[in-house]
Amino acid sequence: MGSVWKVILSFAVILMITGVGIMITGVNADVAAAGDYMEELSALIRESYYNDEIIRQCKDEAEKNGYFLEVQVYQDQTTIGLKYARIRLRYPYRLPIFQTVVWKAKERII
Secondary structure (H helix, E strand, O other), X not given: OHHHHHHHHHHHHHHHHHHHHHHHHXXXXXXXXXXXXXXXXXXXXXXXXOOHHHHHXXXXXXXXXXXXXXXXXXXXOOOXXXXXXXXXXEEEEEEOOOXXXXXXXXXXXX
């Protein structure tokens, strides 16, 4: 009779470890997708030379995709005409087992 409980307990532990593994894989997929999206937006904004209309479109598209985008464009005072931007992309970090969503952010200067 004792070996039956060992088998049941072993099976429960295996299921729990599998669930945690699946959760970690899903979380990593969310982080990778946000990183790829950040690269795409950075390239688009940089190639448009920080055009306000393009930045607005990127913000709208980010919201449609479930992200929140902040862009601050700066003008370099020492070099005439040189611009750069600080981009911050907030993305959901979902933990399904705990049924929580935590917002994380990626930042870069382009």
